[in-house]
Amino acid sequence: MLLFNSEKSLMNKIAMGDANACRTFVDEYMPMVYRVAIQTVNDNTKAEDITQEVFIKVWEKAESFKGDYKLKTWLYRITVNTSIDLLRKHKVSCDIDNFEFADDTDLSDTTIFKQQSSKQIKQVIEKLKPMERTVITLFYWEELKIKEIAKVMDITTSAVDSMLRRARVKIGKDLNMEELV
Amino acid sequence: MKINKTHKLPEPSQHLYNKVYASIPYTNVEIKNDDLGFLWLTGGALMGAVAVPVYMITTIAMQSGFSSVMEIFKMGMGL
DSSP, rough: OSSOHHHHHHHHHHHOOOOHHHHHHHHHHHHHOOOOOOHHHOOOOHHHHHHHHHHHHHHHHHOOOOOOSOOHHHHHHHHHHHHHHHHHHTTTOOOOOOOOOOOOOTTTTOOOOSSSHHHHHHHHHHHHHHHHHHHHIIIIISSSOOOHHHHTTSSSSHHHHHHHHHHHHHHHHHTOOGGGG | OOOOOSOOOOOHHHHHHHHHHHOOGGGGGOOOOOHHHHHHHHHHHHHHHHHHHHHHHHHHHHHTTTTTTHHHHHHHTTT
């Protein structure tokens, strides 16, 4: 739990170079940044590079944080953008604008991961495209709403919906859960 | 959907924490104009504290019959 009155006051202190505030921020948010990064790029070394870069960007941009977004949304956004930049640098396809709309698979299904082992889950998620992995991570692990994911990834809610459905269809197929397909 | 918490995602290593802690910008506190006067004063005082006694000791020693700084040094070393 953050000890600062508000997200804005924390960011003000970071902008002023308060080392204590910076450390609190790292402790609070690093697991989240790293989780999203590693799920997106699927490589520990790259995820570590992204995490470091994200925090350097935070130190640099702290002053510009106006509080229009929630701090978490702002940070997710920096993380996703930094991950996309790195993937593009390594020429991994991550075109988030060109994807087809999938069918109307029910997104409210809650059984998808429950009977699977962590290893199985890891394997099927690794097969997804980078942006699908990001959406799945933000939706299921970070528990963001579709609207929030759209803000983070700077795409429309229907695009998020579509990516999520497609990812679920792929996961369902891989786990032989016919009812999801 | 609530994720089944047994499916944990990887956590960052302590090594990564240390790297990120090291990137914390302790030095980005800007020196304001008000601070500059204080810095000059401190620097001046330090310089004075060293330079004035050295100058005085050398001058007095020269007047006491030493012909060079090297001689004073040798005397100090007991040579």
